[in-house]
Amino acid sequence: MAATPILTTHDLARTFTTKRGTVEAVRGIDMSVDAGEMLGFLGPNGAGKSTTLRMLTTLLAPSRGTATVAGYDLAREPTAVRTAIGYVAQSGGVAPEETVRAELTLQARMYRLPKAEAIARTEELAKDLDLTDLLDRKCSQLSGGQRRRLDIAMALTHRPRILFLDEPTTGLDPGSRADVWDLVRRIRAESGTTVFLTTHYLDEADALADRLIIVDGGRIVAEGTSEELKARYGGSPDATLQDTFIAITGRGPKKDDQAPVAV
Numbered sequence: 001m002a003a004t005p006i007l008t009t010h011d012l013a014r015t016f017t018t019k020r021g022t023v024e025a026v027r028g029i030d031m032s033v034d035a036g037e038m039l040g041f042l043g044p045n046g047a048g049k050s051t052t053l054r055m056l057t058t059l060l061a062p063s064r065g066t067a068t069v070a071g072y073d074l075a076r077e078p079t080a081v082r083t084a085i086g087y088v089a090q091s092g093g094v095a096p097e098e099t100v101r102a103e104l105t106l107q108a109r110m111y112r113l114p115k116a117e118a119i120a121r122t123e124e125l126a127k128d129l130d131l132t133d134l135l136d137r138k139c140s141q142l143s144g145g146q147r148r149r150l151d152i153a154m155a156l157t158h159r160p161r162i163l164f165l166d167e168p169t170t171g172l173d174p175g176s177r178a179d180v181w182d183l184v185r186r187i188r189a190e191s192g193t194t195v196f197l198t199t200h201y202l203d204e205a206d207a208l209a210d211r212l213i214i215v216d217g218g219r220i221v222a223e224g225t226s227e228e229l230k231a232r233y234g235g236s237p238d239a240t241l242q243d244t245f246i247a248i249t250g251r252g253p254k255k256d257d258q259a260p261v262a263v
């Protein structure tokens with residue numbers, strides 16, 4: 001497959017200044033993501049995943065470095081970047097008192113679809129994301145998995161070329177996590193959307209991503225396919241991704257996390 005980068009970064013960095021001093025959240029990231037690729041951006045809590053995503057989605061200005069997203073320069077063409085991407089934040093962003101239908105239609109209107117088209121797009125997205133029976137329910141009454149589906153539907157409203165998902169399954173039960181995985185796979189297969197997914201779940205990264213970039217302390221510490229990383233760092237292609245991750249970062253799974261194989 002001919003590889004065309006749809007996203008590139010050069011020395012992308014972000015420092016936060018707080019009362020206690022400076023935090024170097026992202027310390028210079030160079031990467032390239034191909035069109036149609038499903039990238040797993042993996043790392044422990046505090047590694048700099050969300051900060052990187054917030055920069056790539058124009059929500060946070062980099063302290064240093066450059067990036068192109070969907071062919072646009074992040075610093076000079078932020079509006080063009082925003083129309084080419086969809087973003088699901090780690091915390092989600094729907095209004096609890098609104099109905100699913102109202103949220104989806106409002107989102108479509110925000111992307112400047114005329115009213116009739118916004119209504120049609122709402123129905124279409126609901127069908128695609130299995131939300132049709134929930135359209136008249138208040139967002140506050142949705143289960144965690146249903147709410148994630150709504151978050152993803154909202155991010156797909158304008159048919160983005162790149163979909164950024166920040167920890168899409170954190171906090172979901174195993175069944176709902178598997179549903180989100182299926183959904184992300186289907187979106188990718190049906191529309192060829194490039195997916196940039198952050199996670200701290202190794203099994204998720206292993207199951208979903210074409211390629212992994214492992215970050216720790218704001219830097220890329222390893223990248224490759226799951227098989228490559230297992231062979232290179234885990235000692236053999238049969239190594240688990242968990243052992244491989246420990247070999248790379250020198251750290252084991254978090255004890256307080258109930259989900260399977262988290263780091």
Ligand SMILES: Nc1ncnc2c1ncn2[C@@H]1O[C@H](COP(=O)(O)OP(=O)(O)O)[C@@H](O)[C@H]1O
Pocket residue numbers: 016017018023024025043044045046047048049050051052
């Ligand atoms: N707005 C902020 N102000 C100060 N520090 C921040 C801010 N956002 C993130 N950080 C710090 O930057 C580091 C990386 O955070 P984050 O990108 O959220 O990591 P991850 O998403 O990988 O868990 C952490 O040490 C975090 O506390």
Ligand SMILES: [Mg+2]
Pocket residue numbers: 049050051090166167
């Ligand atoms: Mg995060």
